Amino acid sequence: MSRTRTYRCLNCLEHTVTREFDTSHLSVTCPNCESFERFVNEAVYEQFRAFEGSPPAELDWDRLDRTEKLVVAERLARSTKTIEDFTVVEGEATAEEGEATAGD
Numbered sequence: 001m002s003r004t005r006t007y008r009c010l011n012c013l014e015h016t017v018t019r020e021f022d023t024s025h026l027s028v029t030c031p032n033c034e035s036f037e038r039f040v041n042e043a044v045y046e047q048f049r050a051f052e053g054s055p056p057a058e059l060d061w062d063r064l065d066r067t068e069k070l071v072v073a074e075r076l077a078r079s080t081k082t083i084e085d086f087t088v089v090e091g092e093a094t095a096e097e098g099e100a101t102a103g104d
């Protein structure tokens, strides 16, 4: 099989590259932006676009930044997760570990 996957530059959203392997994203130098950028799988981008056009009722989509949106789109496009598996939380949870005390 010689099926190729399309990956889209996340910076300009215009340039695409094709590869013979299937992964969620890759990082290459975009000839359009002339910088090293992340390219996402077109299936992920399509999911992202679909939510941009019609945000899912289950998620507070507009509160997510683009990276977070893409993470959600990526999970949905590339796994068996469904929208119900996601919740929007306030900020990043930081695990505050107690100081380990050296015993005496």
Ligand SMILES: [Zn+2]
Binding pocket: 009, 010, 011, 012, 013, 014, 015, 030, 031, 032, 033, 034, 037
């Ligand atoms: Zn680009």
